[in-house]
Amino acid sequence: MEGIVLALLGAALAVALPGVGSAIGVGLVGEASTGLVTEQPERFGQTLLLQAIPGTQGIYGLLSGFLIMIQLNVFGGEMIAVTVSQGLQLFMAALPIAIVGFLSAIAQGKTAAAGISLVAKRQEALGQAVTYAAMVETYAVLALLATLLLVRGVAI
Secondary structure (H helix, E strand, O other): OHHHHHHHHHHHHHHHHHHHHHHHHHHHHHHHHHHHHHHOHHHHHHHHHHHHHHHHHHHHHHHHHHHHHHHOOHHHOOOOOOOHHHHHHHHHHHHHHHHHHHHHHHHHHHHHHHHHHHHHHOHHHHHHHHHHHHHHHHHHHHHHHHHHHHHHHOOO
């Protein structure tokens, strides 16, 4: 029973922390966007693109959590019994996306919010603003990859 608890705790952290980070990041960009869109409503599409970017970490976390739950057969009726060691392995496998997803979503939100200032002054600089924000995404993708490989490596 303790193994299942550890594994489900890992899945919960994989979903919750990047989700919270994404909510914070998206909120930061939304706050930064309102001033520009108030003055120039036609710029909504540009600001929406930048606002969407920090939301990806929440998706990565959800995907990771689902993969752990699938490994445990949570959706198939009766969960698979796992040892404490297996549960701990799944818990640890969730940590890369949980921690990096949380922190990178906030950092990406700050970067994208700064990009709003850039776009406000130079409309043609949207690509540059997106590139700066996308650079932060690299680390979230690497954390997702690490979590996926670690989860797949746990023999159940």
